Amino acid sequence: MTMENTRWPYFDPDYETTCSSFNPPRVTIENDTYDNATVVKVYSADRHGILLNVVQVLTDLDLSIFKSDIFSDGDWFMDVFHVVDRCGKKVTDEDTLQYIQKSLGYRTKREQSSADLLRRSAGLTFSDHTVVELTGPDRPGLLSEISAVLTRFGCNVNAAEVWTHNLRVACVIYFTDTKTGLPIQSQSRLGHIKEQLIRVVKGDRDEQAARCKIEYATESTHIERRLHQLMYDDRGHEELDSSRNLQDRPNIQIKGNDRGYSMVSIQCKDRPKLLFDIVCTLTDMQYVIHHALINSPGPDTTQDYFIRHENGCTLDTDAEDHLKVCLEAAINRRTTEGLRLELCMNDRVGLLSDVTRVFRENGLSVARADVTTRDDKAVNVFYVIDASGSPVDMKVVEAMRKSIGHATLQVKGLPRQEPELPTSKLFSLFRSSERLIYGLTSMNWRSAAIA
Structure with a gap:
């Protein structure tokens, strides 16, 4: 009997397992x-x-x-x-x-x-987009170059999230065809886009240093979990972050107990989504959390996890060392020591490319980014650092805000005051801001405060 002629019994889609x-x-x-x-x-x-x-x-x-x-x-x-x-x-x-x-x-x-799933990007249906995933070596201006490639190939970026850690970068970008507003179907066109993105991300390094994947987006993808997976697969976590002071690094201890668990104790500064990042890492590494105690009464947190591997085994010494490195990387990825810039304005094709180009031309590098579209509004969050490693010069940022609009570009978490800005850098800033404003003259500059 062939499979085509097999008549399977009908199961009502509302039927669930006995357990459920x-x-x-x-x-x-x-x-x-x-x-x-x-x-x-x-x-x-x-x-x-x-x-x-x-x-x-x-x-x-x-x-x-x-x-x-x-x-x-x-x-x-x-x-x-x-x-x-x-x-x-x-x-x-x-x-x-x-x-x-x-x-x-x-x-x-x-x-x-x-059910109407709650999305961080309201009004955006991920399944109506093409998604590209990129990992590779980080460098100043990389996001600007990536977005410029997509704009040049007629792609409209509707959502994106970018993480950098330990001189590596991972990003997930959702885009559509600028002419049709639909996902790009042409495999040859997608192939050209992938080839150019790989070339940009790898820079002057070996091609194996960069990875790119383009596919039709699905509703089941959770961007932040996917970024953790991309950075884990990239193996950039295997080296400890040498840029952090010892007192800023999380204290992670792993030891066995008499009940057959491996107890993972974490002490570090608390922050939003820390629990998600830790649980996500343990789950994707195939560890089962049998018990856990989380206590964050103030700026610090203490978290204890009693775990076993999915196969029922506890951790040996090599596995303990590997897990410590992976957990520290997961904790630090979202901890960005940068100036938070929030941009809210009418969306248009090429906006991300224009904004990140201005950052690059004025010595600012994007350490983390969250780009979303809400009801035709671009609501973008950038964590920027000085490309030279110095603190971000607020003279540059304030001049940029004055040109673009104080309500359009908002600053969160002001750093300490910096020395006077050289005249040559101010002149360069105003020239860059003028080019951005010129490209946005057709936009409705209605001020919109970010909630």
Whole structure:
């Protein structure tokens, strides 16, 4: 009997496994227990990766997890999270609370497929784009060169995220055809784009130093998790970050215990999404987190994880050393010591190329970037550093803001005052800003403050 003639029994898409049907995830949200936090409790049948999914939902909502108790024994999983919003207050927004309840609680497959997934880039459907993933050696002006290549090939960048760490770079960029607004289908055209991007990223180094992948985007990709995977695969994490002082490096200790777990203890400065970065790394390295205690009462955090490998084994000495390096890299990737610039204005083709070119021409290098499009508005966040290694000169930044618009380009986290700027550099800045403004004269310069 051939496969074409085989008649398979019909299964209703709402039918779930016995475990999910009779033991569905149960989510409770408490706002009255504590004065300073919202408590989210999740009870569920256990499976590999469920902790990462829960943490991912909470962090994508820009919620900070400052305390958590995680238990996973046998077939059961229980999490208790103490969370606050970006202002450090309890979560009271009803839409956010309902989203947490629906996302973490039980839903049928039909409900899952029809649910409106919360995206960091509102109004952007990733499945209607072509996505390019790049890794390679970092250098000043690289993002400007990459975006210039895409603009030259008629690509409109709608979203992008760029991370740099330890002189390496990883980026995920979503784009469409500027003429059709649709994903690019021509394989020959995509081949030319890939060839040029590889040439730009590798620079004067061996071609093996750079990697590029272009494909049709899917809804299932989580950009930040993908960036962790790209940098892990790039193996740039294998060397410790020598640019950091010893007191700034996380303290990571790994030891066994009498119950057959490997206990991973981490002490470091706390920051948003730190828990996600650590859990993401452990999960993608095939470690199962059986128990965890997270406590972040102030600027520092203490996190203890009791883990085994997915095959049930604990870590030997080589595996411990490797995991320490990987965890330190995951913690440091998002810790960018740069000046945060937030750009909000009407989007247009080539905007990213123009803005990053101005940065490059004025000695600024992009250490991290988050580029999104919301209702035809470009909402871009750049962490910039001085390409020479000196602190960013605020004279340059203020002159740029004056030319572009103070409400359009905002600065967060001002560094200390710097010496007077030489006249030659000021002249170069104004000439670069004039070229950017000239290219934007057809835009509606309505001021838009970034939330």
